Amino acid sequence: MSTSTPAVHVDGIVKRFGDVTAVDHLSLDIHPGEVVAFLGPNGAGKTTTVDMILGLTRPDDGVVEVFGGDARAAVALGRVAAVMQSGGLLKDFTLRETVELTASLFRPARPVDEVLERAGILDVADRPVGKASGGQQQRLRFALALLPDPDLLILDEPTTGMDVQGRRDFWSAIRSDAARGRTTVFATHYLEEADAYADRIVLVRHGCVVADGTAAEIKAMASGRTVRATLPDADVASLARLAGVDAVDVRGDSVILHGSDSDAIARHLLGHTDARDLEITSRNLEEAFVALTADDAPTTDAPTPEGAHA
Amino acid sequence: MSTVATTRTVPPLGGFSPTFLRLELRRMLRNKRAVIFTLVFPSVFFLLFGTDSSYKAESVGHGNRTAYIMVSMAVYGAMLATTSGGAMVATERALGWSRQLRLTPLQPVAYVAIKVAVAMVMGLVSIVAVFVVGHLAGAELPLGRLVLCGVLAWVCTLVFAAFGLFMGYLLPSENVMQILGPALALLSFAGGLFVPLDQMSDVFASVAKFTPAYGVGVIARSPFGEDGNVALAVLNIAAWAAVFVGGAAWRMSRDTQRV
Numbered sequence: 186m187s188t189s190t191p192a193v194h195v196d197g198i199v200k201r202f203g204d205v206t207a208v209d210h211l212s213l214d215i216h217p218g219e220v221v222a223f224l225g226p227n228g229a230g231k232t233t234t235v236d237m238i239l240g241l242t243r244p245d246d247g248v249v250e251v252f253g254g255d256a257r258a259a260v261a262l263g264r265v266a267a268v269m270q271s272g273g274l275l276k277d278f279t280l281r282e283t284v285e286l287t288a289s290l291f292r293p294a295r296p297v298d299e300v301l302e303r304a305g306i307l308d309v310a311d312r313p314v315g316k317a318s319g320g321q322q323q324r325l326r327f328a329l330a331l332l333p334d335p336d337l338l339i340l341d342e343p344t345t346g347m348d349v350q351g352r353r354d355f356w357s358a359i360r361s362d363a364a365r366g367r368t369t370v371f372a373t374h375y376l377e378e379a380d381a382y383a384d385r386i387v388l389v390r391h392g393c394v395v396a397d398g399t400a401a402e403i404k405a406m407a408s409g410r411t412v413r414a415t416l417p418d419a420d421v422a423s424l425a426r427l428a429g430v431d432a433v434d435v436r437g438d439s440v441i442l443h444g445s446d447s448d449a450i451a452r453h454l455l456g457h458t459d460a461r462d463l464e465i466t467s468r469n470l471e472e473a474f475v476a477l478t479a480d481d482a483p484t485t486d487a488p489t490p491e492g493a494h495a
Numbered sequence: 496m497s498t499v500a501t502t503r504t505v506p507p508l509g510g511f512s513p514t515f516l517r518l519e520l521r522r523m524l525r526n527k528r529a530v531i532f533t534l535v536f537p538s539v540f541f542l543l544f545g546t547d548s549s550y551k552a553e554s555v556g557h558g559n560r561t562a563y564i565m566v567s568m569a570v571y572g573a574m575l576a577t578t579s580g581g582a583m584v585a586t587e588r589a590l591g592w593s594r595q596l597r598l599t600p601l602q603p604v605a606y607v608a609i610k611v612a613v614a615m616v617m618g619l620v621s622i623v624a625v626f627v628v629g630h631l632a633g634a635e636l637p638l639g640r641l642v643l644c645g646v647l648a649w650v651c652t653l654v655f656a657a658f659g660l661f662m663g664y665l666l667p668s669e670n671v672m673q674i675l676g677p678a679l680a681l682l683s684f685a686g687g688l689f690v691p692l693d694q695m696s697d698v699f700a701s702v703a704k705f706t707p708a709y710g711v712g713v714i715a716r717s718p719f720g721e722d723g724n725v726a727l728a729v730l731n732i733a734a735w736a737a738v739f740v741g742g743a744a745w746r747m748s749r750d751t752q753r754v
Contacts, residue, residue, distance in 0.1 A: 239598065241597055260598060260599075260600075261505050261599075261600035262503040262504070262505065262600070263503055263600070264503065269598065272591060272594055272595035272598065273590040273593075273594060273595055274590075274591075274592065275587065276590075277522050277525055277526055278522055282518050282521075282522070285518060286514070286515060286518045286519075289506070289510075289512050289514040289515050289518075290506050290515075290599040290600050290601050291506070291599065291600065292504045292505065292506055292600075293503070326595075329595070329598075330598075333503075
C-alpha cells in the first residue's frame with residue numbers, strides 16, 4: 186500500500202488567518218483504500234486542512250498533492266468529492282433538481298436516481314430544498330458527492346443534523362463503498378464515530394497532528410487509568426516494562442504512569458518502590474480525547490505508524 | 496473507485512449546458528418576487544403612466560406617446576430583470592452555493608455566462624410582457640419598428656447584467672436587490688424613462704445624460720425617429736459598459752484568486 190501514490194500527500198502545510206495560525210506545519214499521507222478519521226475539537230484546524238486538500242484554500246507554506254497531482258484538477262475530474270459543512274444549497278431548487286444540475290457537470294456521472302436512492306432521499310426528491318430538514322439537506326450534499334463516483338471522498342462533519350437512523354444508514358453506505366476500495370477521510374468531533382468507522386484516526390490539535398494510529402491504538406491511549414505518585418529518582422525504564430503500562434512520564438519528583446491495569450501498577454509502586462502520595466484517576470474516552478487534544482497535552486507518547494508524522 | 500475503468504474528463508464549455516440553463520430558468524420563474532418585479536411591475540407602471548387618452552392621441556415620430564412610454568417601461572423592466580439576474584451571483588455566494596459549486600468542474604466564467612443568459616431571458620420576457628400589455632392598451636407603432644425597439648432595448652440592457660454582476664460582487668448579500676431595486680428606480684428616473692428629460696430643469700437634464708439608463712432609453716426609442724442624440728447615447732452605453740464589465744471582471748478575478 187505504501188509504495189503506491191498516496192491518495193493525499195500533505196507536507197508541512199501552514200495556514201494563517203491574521204495572527205491566528207489555523208494549521209501549523211501539518212503533514213499527513215493517506216493511502217488508497219484507507220478510511221481515516223480526522224478527529225479534533227472545534228477550531229483544531231480540521232476544516233481548514235480539508236479546504237486545502239480540496240484546493241479551496243491555498244496553504245501559506247507546504248505541499249498538498251492529491252493522487253500525485255493538483256487538488257483542483259482532481260476535483261474537476263471527479264476523482265475527489267466532498268461533503269462540506271459550509272457548502273450552501275439553493276432553497277428554491279428541489280432535491281432532484283440540485284442533483285440533476287450537479288450531474289450535468291461531471292463526466293461521467295452516476296444516474297440521478299441512483300445517488301438519490303443511495304443517499305436515502307429518493308422518496309422526498311421532489312421536495313424543495315428549503316422545505317427539507319437539516320438531515321435531508323445533509324444527505325443531499327452526500328448525494329452530490331456520490332455523483333462522480335469519486336476515488337477519494339472527503340466528509341467534513343458529515344452527520345451533522347442527521348437522526349440516529351440517518352447516521353446509521355449514512356455510515357453503512359460509506360462502509361460498503363470503502364470495502365470496494367474508496368478512500369474516505371472524514372473530519373469529526375464525535376469520538377464514537379471515529380472509533381466505530383475509521384481504520385485510522387488522526388488526532389489534530391492547534392493545527393498539527395498529535396496522535397495518529399489505528400482505532401485500537403488510539404483507544405488504548407485514550408482509555409485506561411492514570412496512576413500518579415511521588416517517587417524521586419524513578420527507574421523509568423523498569424516502570425515502562427511493567428505489564429499494562431503504556432506510558433510513563435516523569436515530572437520533577439512525580440511519576441505518572443498510564444495503563445490498563447491500574448491495580449497492578451499501584452501494587453507495584455507501593456510494594457516494590459518508595460512511591461507515596463499515590464493517586465489513581467480514570468479517563469473515559471471523552472476525557473481522554475479532551476486530554477489528548479488539550480492545550481498542555483503531551484505529544485511524545487503518540488503512536489506514529491508508517492507514513493505518519495506527529 | 497473505478498480508476499481503471501472510467502476515463503474522467505471535464506465538461507465542454509466549462510460546464511455551460513442547456514440542462515443547467517433550463518434548471519436555472521425554471522427556478523427563476525418559480526421565484527414569485529422575481530416574477531412580480533420583472534414581469535408585473537413594469538406593465539403596471541405603464542398602465543398607470545402611459546394610457547392617458549391624451550397620450551394615445553399625441554403622436555411621437557412614427558408612433559403615439561403611449562407607445563413611447565411603453566418602450567421606456569420595457570427598458571425599465573428589462574433593466575430590473577437583467578440587474579437582478581446578474582446580482583444572483585451575490586445571493587448565491589452569500590448562501591454558500593458558489594462554494595458548493597467549487598466542488599464541481601464548473602468554471603467561474605461558465606457560471607457567470609449562465610447567470611447572464613438567464614438574466615437576458617428574463618429581460619426578454621419582461622419586454623415582451625410590456626409590449627403585449629401596451630398593444631392591448633392602445634400603444635401604436637408599426638410592427639417593424641416595435642420589434643426593433645424591443646431588440647435594441649434587450650441588447651442594450653446587457654449593460655445592466657454587467658451592472659448587476661459588479662454590484663453583486665461589491666455588495667455580497669442575500670438581499671442585494673433591496674438596495675439595487677430603489678437604485679434602479681432612481682437611475683430610470685434620472686435616465687428619462689419615467690419623465691422625459693425636457694420636463695426637467697436644464698441642470699438636471701444635462702446631468703441626466705451621463706447616467707446609464709439614459710443611453711439605453713434613447714437607443715431603444717430611436718426607431719420612433721424623433722428622440723435625442725443617438726450618437727451621444729451610444730457613447731454613453733459604451734462608457735458604462737466598459738465601467739461595469741471592467742468592474743465585474745476585476746472583482747471576479749479577485750474572487751476566484753481567493754478560491
